[in-house]
Each structure stands twice: as structure tokens, then as C-alpha cells.
Amino acid sequence: xTTISDPPSESFRLSMLxxxxxYRSMTFQFIALILLAxxxxxxxxxxxxxxxxxxxxxxxxxxxxxxxxxxxxxxIEYTSQSTHMRATIIGVLNTLxxxxxxxxxxxxxxxxxxxxxxxxxxxxxxxxxxYVEAFRNVxxxxxxxxxxxxxxxxxxxxxxxxxxxxxxxxxxxxxxxxNRGIYIPRPIWEAGSGIVVxxxxxxxxxxxxxxxxxxxxxxxxxxxxxxxxPSLAILFIPTLLVYFIMGQPISLDLPALRGFNxxxxxxxxxxxxxxxxxxxxxxxxxxxxxxxxxxxxxSHGQTEAAASLGMRPGRIMNLVVLPQALRIVIPxxxxxxxxxxxxxxxxxxxxxxxxxxxxxxxxxxxxxxxIECILLLMLFYLAISLTISAVMNVxxxxxxxxxx
Amino acid sequence: MNKSVFFGALTVxxxxxxxxxxxxxxxxxxxxxxxxxxxxxxxxFAAPDADGEWEGFDVAVxxxxxxxxxxxxxxxxxxxxxxxxxxxxxxxGEIDMLARNTTWTFSRxxxxxxxxxxxxxxxxxxxxxxxxxxxxxxxELDGATVCIQTGTTTELNLADYFRVNxxxxxxxxxxxxxxxxxxxxxxxxxxxxxxxxxxxxTRATFEAPGDHVILPEIISKEPLGPLVRHGDSEWGDVxxxxxxxxxxxxxxxVTSANVGEMSMEAGDNPEINRLLGTEGNxxxxxxxxxxxxxxxxxxxxxYGEVFEANIGESTPIGLARxxxxxxxxxxxxxxxxxx
Numbered sequence: 001x002t003t004i005s006d007p008p009s010e011s012f013r014l015s016m017l018x019x020x021x022x023y024r025s026m027t028f029q030f031i032a033l034i035l036l037a038x039x040x041x042x043x044x045x046x047x048x049x050x051x052x053x054x055x056x057x058x059x060x061x062x063x064x065x066x067x068x069x070x071x072x073x074x075x076i077e078y079t080s081q082s083t084h085m086r087a088t089i090i091g092v093l094n095t096l097x098x099x100x101x102x103x104x105x106x107x108x109x110x111x112x113x114x115x116x117x118x119x120x121x122x123x124x125x126x127x128x129x130x131y132v133e134a135f136r137n138v139x140x141x142x143x144x145x146x147x148x149x150x151x152x153x154x155x156x157x158x159x160x161x162x163x164x165x166x167x168x169x170x171x172x173x174x175x176x177x178x179n180r181g182i183y184i185p186r187p188i189w190e191a192g193s194g195i196v197v198x199x200x201x202x203x204x205x206x207x208x209x210x211x212x213x214x215x216x217x218x219x220x221x222x223x224x225x226x227x228x229x230p231s232l233a234i235l236f237i238p239t240l241l242v243y244f245i246m247g248q249p250i251s252l253d254l255p256a257l258r259g260f261n262x263x264x265x266x267x268x269x270x271x272x273x274x275x276x277x278x279x280x281x282x283x284x285x286x287x288x289x290x291x292x293x294x295x296x297x298x299s300h301g302q303t304e305a306a307a308s309l310g311m312r313p314g315r316i317m318n319l320v321v322l323p324q325a326l327r328i329v330i331p332x333x334x335x336x337x338x339x340x341x342x343x344x345x346x347x348x349x350x351x352x353x354x355x356x357x358x359x360x361x362x363x364x365x366x367x368x369x370x371i372e373c374i375l376l377l378m379l380f381y382l383a384i385s386l387t388i389s390a391v392m393n394v395x396x397x398x399x400x401x402x403x404x
Numbered sequence: 405m406n407k408s409v410f411f412g413a414l415t416v417x418x419x420x421x422x423x424x425x426x427x428x429x430x431x432x433x434x435x436x437x438x439x440x441x442x443x444x445x446x447x448x449f450a451a452p453d454a455d456g457e458w459e460g461f462d463v464a465v466x467x468x469x470x471x472x473x474x475x476x477x478x479x480x481x482x483x484x485x486x487x488x489x490x491x492x493x494x495x496x497g498e499i500d501m502l503a504r505n506t507t508w509t510f511s512r513x514x515x516x517x518x519x520x521x522x523x524x525x526x527x528x529x530x531x532x533x534x535x536x537x538x539x540x541x542x543x544e545l546d547g548a549t550v551c552i553q554t555g556t557t558t559e560l561n562l563a564d565y566f567r568v569n570x571x572x573x574x575x576x577x578x579x580x581x582x583x584x585x586x587x588x589x590x591x592x593x594x595x596x597x598x599x600x601x602x603x604x605x606t607r608a609t610f611e612a613p614g615d616h617v618i619l620p621e622i623i624s625k626e627p628l629g630p631l632v633r634h635g636d637s638e639w640g641d642v643x644x645x646x647x648x649x650x651x652x653x654x655x656x657x658v659t660s661a662n663v664g665e666m667s668m669e670a671g672d673n674p675e676i677n678r679l680l681g682t683e684g685n686x687x688x689x690x691x692x693x694x695x696x697x698x699x700x701x702x703x704x705x706x707y708g709e710v711f712e713a714n715i716g717e718s719t720p721i722g723l724a725r726x727x728x729x730x731x732x733x734x735x736x737x738x739x740x741x742x743x
Contacts, residue, residue, distance in 0.1 A: 054495065055517050055634065068560045070575045080563035149586070157591025159537070179592045180549060259547040260537075260594045261574065270592065271576075351554070351577040362577070365488055365555040368516040 047371070060376075062367040063088070069362050071353045073269055084363045091358030092380060098275050098354065099341040099384075105280035106340060107333070110287025111326075115317065117292050128288070135285035141346050143282055148274035148350040155179040155270075161257050174254050176262050181269040183255035183262045192249040200239045207231050271352035275344065283340040290332040294325035327399050334392040338385050345381070355380055428500050428632070428639035429691055432473055437481045440466035441499035444484040446581055448605045448714050448721040449505055458482045461714040462503040465524055465630050465647060468704045469501065472646045472696040477703040486580065487555035491516055494633060501643050503630040505599060507557045517634040521644035524629050524707075526727040526736050528622035529561050530600035532607060535615050537594060542621035546571040551584045551593035553577075558598055561624040581606060599626050601715065601723055608720035642690055649697040651739040652679060653706035655730050660705040667698045679742045686742060707737065 017027045051057065063085040070080050075093045078086055117128040135143070156168040158178050170176045176183040214225045243250070255265030298321050306316040347354040348361055355377065364373040432438050442450035442462055450460040458466075458480075467477040483499050494502045495517070505527070506512075508520040531542050531550075539545065542565070552559050554577035566573050576593050578584040585606055588596040596603065600622060607613045630647065632640050653659070656676050658666060667680040677683035681694035688694065704710060711728065715721045729735025 068563055070559075070563045070566075070573075072574050072576065080560075080567060152587060152590045152592045159591060179590060260545075261547055261549060263547065348554070348577075348579060351579075353577065357554075357577065361488070361554055362559060365491075366560065368491060368511070370492055 051371070058372060059369070060372055062363075062369055062372075065367075067363065068366065071358065073272065073353055084359075084367070087363060088355070088359040088376070088380075091353060091355035092384070094352065094357075095341070095344055095347075095354040095384065098272060098279070098344050098347065098352065099337075099388075101276045102279040102283065102340050102344065103337050105276065106283040106287055106336070109280060109284030110333075110336075111291050113284060113288035114291025114295065115322070117288060118295055132285045132288050135282050136289070140278060140282040140343050141349060143278040144274055144346055144349055147278050148270065151270050151274060152179045158257060158261055161262075170255075174252070174265075176255050176257075176265075178262065179270060180261070181267050181271075181273065183265045183267050185252040185254050186264070186266040188251050188253050190249045190251070192246040195246060196239060196243050196249060199242045203235050203238050206234050210234060269352070271347070271350040274350050275347050275352050279340050279343055282343070283336050286336050286339075287329075287333055290329050290336065291325065293332075294327075294329035295321055297328050298324045327401065330392070330396045330399060334389060334396065337388055337392065341384060341388060342381065428636050429473065429642055432500055436474065437479045438466065438470040438473065438501070439481045439483055439499045440469070441483045441485045441490055441493050441502040441504055442466065443504045444486055444580060446505070446602060446605055447609055448719065448723075449601070450482075450503075459714070461525065461710060462505060462630075464704050464710045464714065465503040466501070468650060468700045469643050469646045471699045471703050472649075472690075472692055473642060475693070475699060487553055491518070494518065494631070497633075500639070501630055501632050505602065505628040506631060508627045508629055508631075509557060512631075518631045519634055519637075519640045520629050520631045521640055522629050522647045523627040523736075524647055525601060525627075527599040527601050527626040527628050529558050529597060529624040529626060530603050530622055531619040532588075532596045532603045532616055533594060533619060535617050539619070542619050542623065543569055543571070545573060545595060547573070548594040549574045549576055549592070550595045550597055551576045551578050551587050553581060553584060553598055554579060556598070557624070557626070562597055565623040585609070599628070601628075601721075604723055605715070605721045608722070638691065642692065645690060646696075646700060648739040649679060649700055649742075650704070650707040650710065651730075651737050652742055653697070653701045654708040655732065655737075655739065658701055658706060660701055660703075660709060663698055663701040667695065675742055684743075 017023050048058075064083055066081050067084045067087045068080055069087070071078060071087065071090055073094055074090055075097065076086075076090065078090055113128045113131055116124050117132065119125050119128075155177055156179065158176075158180065160167040161169065161176065161178075174185045210230060211227060214227055218224050253264045255262040255267075257263075302320055302324065303316055306320040307313075311319070344354055345356040345360075348357045351357075359373055359380070360377045364370055367373070442458065442460075445451045446460070448460055450458060450462045453459050463482070466480050466482065470480045471477045483493060485493050485499070485502070485504055490502055490504055490506065491512075493499050502518075503524075505525065507527075508523065512518055513520055531545070533539050533545075545566075550562065550573050552562060552575055559575070559577075562573075562575070576587065578587060581598070581602065584596055584598075587593055589610070596606070598606075600618060603618050607616055607618070610616065630643055632643055652675075653663075656673065656679065658676060658679070663680070666676060667682060670677045670682040674683060678686055680698045681687050681696070685694065687696045690696065693699075705713070708730075711725065712718060715723045717724060725733075725735060727736050729737065731738040
């Protein structure tokens with residue numbers, strides 16, 4: 001009989017860091033980490049030392065000083081006497097505006113084009129292929145410039161609207177398309193308009209409630225109530241009634257040619273339109289490919305199963321295939337949204353005052369604080385991108401298939 | 405991604421600048437070419453001609469310095485810079501000097517650590533507007549859409565002018581002069597504003613220059629001149645006195661035609677003798693040949709000749725001397741004495 005004792009536990013020796021596979025990878029990773037940190041540290045130290053040699057320092061005091069320049073598109077109050085910080089915030093807001101508009105338009109375009117790329121109709125299929133390939137393979141900066149220059153050259157200047165027999169006239173007397181942008185009527189909110197808006201919001205909620213009720217009634221009793229015209233009636237009749245009872249508190253401020261420009265109304269500037277459309281069309285082409293990939297990833301058995309239940313092709317796409325496809329499509333589309341937001345920094349090419357135009361452009365130039373401005377610029381873009389990413393990831397995790 | 409590359413490049417360039425901060429003159433001599441920052445293309449001031457040769461009023465300053473230092477007006481590497489990139493290019497050492505209609509201001513001189521060595525053109529910001537609009541004064545521009553080149557002092561002057569006069573405007577920021585021209589001609593802006601000399605140069609390239617007027621208001625002082633980095637006064641002196649030599653030569657009546665004859669032997673005027681190196685050792689003090697100024701005038705011409713050839717009244721740009729005449733003729737050009 002022999003007693004088997006545990007093998008003597010091997011004590012740790014220094015050479016094991018290299019010879020033992022359990023530790024070796026960690027050793028090399030640690031060395032790589034130190035080298036990386038050293039390289040970054042050297043670049044930072046080098047920068048500070050050379051700045052000191054040039055007699056400069058890192059300081060953000062300029063943010064509190066008056067900016068001295070004007071910005072055309074200002075979502076919040078701003079004059080040339082406001083601070084650089086406020087100009088920066090205007091830039092952030094303008095970036096968010098174009099990113100928001102661009103993302104929505106790109107999604108609509110992308111989903112439509114993606115579905116149509118798989119159409120059985122040869123012409124539609126090929127047209128969508130041409131759209132995707134043409135827009136995906138030309139740099140977005142060129143699309144921005146093309147749209148801007150075409151708008152500038154093709155649309156009439158405001159002076160063409162002048163005179164007794166003008167070359168151009170306004171659409172319905174309310175919309176003016178000029179090469180400086182599109183002028184649209186702006187609602188004026190007077191006292192009591194809040195009630196009208198409140199009633200309208202309540203009507204929207206009521207429409208949803210009514211539709212839910214009809215669905216429930218259909219499932220419970222099999223009785224089908226009409227949905228189309230009652231929805232419309234619920235939506236508009238109460239609002240219109242209140243609107244007239246309150247004495248028409250909402251009126252429209254129509255644009256009109258006064259002096260050099262159209263005054264009144266809301267101006268959607270040519271630079272915003274060019275940037276918005278170019279980004280939307282360009283990113284839309286990528287999203288179309290994502291959507292196509294998503295649709296093709298849904299097992300064909302699903303389509304066949306739906307068809308054998310007697311569903312029409314349109315309904316199969318809307319009720320069976322797309323809901324499953326879009327779930328797959330969400331993660332790649334998040335990265336397209338991030339791309340679009342970052343591509344919006346090309347705005348300066350058409351003079352749109354986004355974050356790069358204000359903080360990274362005029363402020364940088366007028367203060368000469370290049371490193372501070374660029375660092376801050378990176379920080380802002382990082383924050384915007386991470387926010388979009390976080391919001392979309394929450395949405396993604398809610399849409400994912402719940403597997404229990 | 406772009407940002408981080410830019411940042412890295414800035415750091416590396418910063419390293420280069422740190423190393424070469426002291427002796428630009430020696431560097432230029434060793435390299436055999438002068439790296440001179442100019443604009444991306446403004447006819448009359450700095451633009452490549454049909455053969456790709458850079459020519460213009462600012463280019464002449466670069467060539468003058470190259471002639472003084474290297475004896476060859478063609479030993480210049482022209483680096484086109486935009487309003488935004490010019491200062492980074494100079495601070496990082498990518499270029500040895502900047503001659504790009506750059507306005508001499510306090511903060512650029514003091515805060516950005518540059519040395520303006522002089523003024524080669526006294527300018528002011530003006531407005532150009534189509535004649536058809538029937539405007540005769542900048543005060544009538546209420547509500548106008550104004551094209552501006554972004555990244556220049558003109559943005560700030562414009563904001564100040566309109567605020568002081570309590571009139572409104574809509575700024576359209578534009579990156580380059582060429583784009584601004586396109587926007588202005590298409591009617592996307594009513595007014596184009598930049599330095600009056602730039603307006604004249606731009607208007608000269610229009611199909612129908614007569615249809616556009618430059619308004620009488622000059623809303624700012626824009627002393628334009630070449631500049632170098634802080635911290636290398638010897639190099640600053642070379643650029644400063646190359647410019648002064650051209651100005652002094654005009655005042656003293658030395659031209660490219662008669663400089664050969666005048667520099668053969670010492671003449672009656674001791675200042676001309678010192679300028680042309682036939683007397684004294686001014687060139688040696690600068691670390692250059694005795695005939696440095698002679699070569700500038702021989703190859704480039706004096707200030708007046710350069711002005712007439714590039715932007716004067718006989719050229720399409722057609723600028724009058726105005727403030728840029730010699731002090732003896734009521735202008736502001738005043739070169740310190742060569743002694």
C-alpha cells in the first residue's frame with residue numbers, strides 16, 4: 001500500500017514569467033502596455049516642452065471672453081458680444097440639428113432603398129442598385145459641395161423676386177425657394193395657443209386609444225369597427241373647434257421680400273439643406289445595404305410559412321420579414337448614425353456653422369489656441385457620439401429577442 | 405481620426421520647431437531653398453501663372469529674401485496656406501516666413517508669438533456690391549447677406565462695424581476666395597467683404613468688372629506684412645531689411661535698370677553706397693554678402709517697380725499707390741536709414 005500524497009505545489013519562480021504559458025501572455029501584454037503608456041507620455045511631454053519653448057501654455061481662459069464674430073444660424077440667443085463658450089454651444093446645437101435631421105432622413109431613405117433593392121421588379125431593383133453604388137462610392141464631401149453649388153446656381157437669388165414682373169414668384173405666396181435657402185411660414189403663438197396645442201396632443205392620444213380599443217374589440221368579439229375616418233375625425237375636429245372658439249390664437253408669419261432679403265418666416269439655409277441632404281443620401285446608401293443584409297438574414301422559411309397562411313406579399317414584408325430584419329439591422333445602423341454625426345464636421349465646406357466651424361474654426365483662428373480648441377473639439381464629438389451610442393444601445397437591447 | 409493625426413503631426417512638427425528655433429538663417433543656407441508661406445491664390449499678390457511659376461506682390465517679398473540669403477530669386481519653395489493653416493505652418497517651422505497678406509495685430513504679434521517685420525501693403529477692409537442693387541454707402545446695407553472669408557480679421561471688423569452702426573446682416577462664412585467669388589456672382593450673397601486690395605484683385609477676374617462697385621467705406625486698418633517666428637531676431641532682421649532695402653531703393657531712386665551702374669563704384673550718396681555694399685559692411689552685419697541689397701534690386705526691383713508690375717494701375721487689378729506711396733510723396737512708406 002502506498003499513500004498518494006498531493007504533488008508538491010510548485011513555488012513561483014521569476015523565470016516562469018517567460019517560460020510558463022500561464023504567465024507568458026500576461027507578461028507580454030504588460031510590457032506592451034508599458035510601452036504604449038510610455039509612447040503617449042513621451043508625446044504629451046514633448047508637446048508641453050515645445051509649447052513652453054515657444055512661450056505658450058495650455059489655458060482655457062479664452063472661453064470666457066467675447067467672441068467678436070457673428071453666426072448666421074443661431075438656435076439660442078447670441079450676438080458678437082457673447083462669449084466663445086456660447087459660440088461653442090451654438091456649434092454643438094447646430095451639429096445636433098443636422099445630425100438629428102440627417103439620421104431620420106437617412107433611415108427613411110435607407111429602409112426604403114434596402115427593401116426595394118430586393119424587389120421583384122427589375123427596373124426598381126437596378127435603380128436602387130445604381131443609387132447605392134453611386135452614393136456609397138463617392139466621398140461625402142463631394143456630394144455636399146455638389147448639392148450646395150447646384151442649389152446656388154439653379155435656384156434664383158432673392159432679387160429675382162423683385163419688381164412688377166419678377167422672374168420668380170413664391171409658391172402659394174408662402175414658400176420662397178432661393179439660392180440662400182428656403183423660406184417657410186412660421187407660426188406665431190399668441191395667448192390661448194397653449195390650449196389649442198394641448199387639445200391637439202390629447203386628440204393624438206385619443207386616436208391611439210381608439211385604435212387600441214378597436215383591436216381589442218376585434219379580438220374579443222370579432223366585431224370590426226371602421227378605423228380610418230374616425231381616427232381623422234378625432235384628430236382634427238376637436239382641435240379645429242377649440243381653435244375657432246379661442247379666436248384663432250395661432251397665425252402664420254409669412255416670409256416677404258423686404259430690402260435685400262426675405263424677412264419673416266423661418267429660413268432653412270442653403271448650407272443646412274446641402275449638408276442635411278448630402279449626409280442623409282450618403283448614409284442612406286449604407287443603411288440600405290444593412291437593411292438588405294438584414295432581410296436576407298431572415299430565414300426564407302418565414303416567408304414561405306407566411307405565404308402558406310395566405311398572406312399577401314406586402315403584408316409578409318411588413319408583418320413578418322421586416323420586424324425580424326430590423327432587429328438584426330439596429331447594431332450596424334448605430335454605427336452609421338455615428339458616422340453621419342462625425343461626417344457633419346465637413347459642414348465648414350459650405351459655411352454651415354457647426355461645432356467644427358465655431359470652436360474648431362473661427363474661435364481657433366481668432367484666439368490662436370489650436371491645441372486647446374482641438375482637444376475640446378475631440379471631447380465634444382466623443383461625448384456626442386457616446387451619447388448617441390448609449391441611447392441606441394438601450395433601444396437595441398429592448399428590441400432584441402427575449403430568450404428565456 | 406483626422407483630429408488625432410493632426411494632433412500627432414502638430415506634436416512632431418513642434419519637436420522640429422523646438423530644434424530649429426534658433427538659427428533659421430543657417431538652416432535656409434544649408435537647405436539651399438527658402439520655405440515661404442503664401443496664399444492659395446490671390447491674383448496680383450500670390451498666384452501661379454500659366455507656367456506654374458508663382459508671381460505677385462507677396463511672392464516678390466519671398467523672392468527678395470531668397471535673393472538676399474541665397475543669391476537666387478528662384479530658390480524658394482512656395483507653401484500655399486489658407487487663412488486657417490498659416491499660423492500653425494509658421495509656428496511649427498514648416499515655413500521660414502509668411503508673406504500672405506496677413507494683418508499685423510497686437511494679439512498675433514504678442515499672444516501667437518510672431519514677429520511682424522514690417523508692412524508691405526497698407527490696406528483696409530471694404531465692401532464690393534453689384535451696381536444693380538443701387539447701394540452707394542455701407543450704411544445702407546441693413547439686412548444684407550454678406551460673404552466673408554472665415555478665419556480672418558475681416559469677420560471681427562464686420563461684426564464690430566455693423567454693431568456700431570446698429571444695422572443687421574447675415575454672415576455667410578466661406579473658406580476660400582474662389583468659393584466666395586462663385587457665391588457672390590451667383591447672388592447667394594449681396595455683398596463680398598475683404599481687404600480692399602483683395603476686392604480689386606477679385607473684381608479684376610470677373611467677366612464684367614464694371615458691373616460691381618467697391619463702396620467708399622474702409623472700415624478697418626489692415627497693415628499687411630511678412631512675419632516670422634518669435635525667438636530668432638537674426639532671421640527677423642534679414643527679412644525686415646530685405647523689405648526695407650526695396651522701399652529705400654525706391655526712395656533713393658535705385659531701380660533694377662540703374663542698379664548695375666550705380667553699384668560699380670562708390671558714388672556721391674553715402675546712403676546708396678551703404679545700401680549697395682560699396683561702402684561700409686552692412687551685409688556682413690546681417691550675415692550676408694556685401695551685395696545682398698544690390699542683388700534684390702537687380703533681380704526683383706525696388707518697391708515701386710514691384711508694385712507697378714503686380715498690382716499697379718497698369719495691371720488689371722489697378723490699385724493706386726494711395727497710402728502705399730513713399731513718405732516723401734504723402735504716403736506711409738518710410739524705411740529706416742541704412743547706416
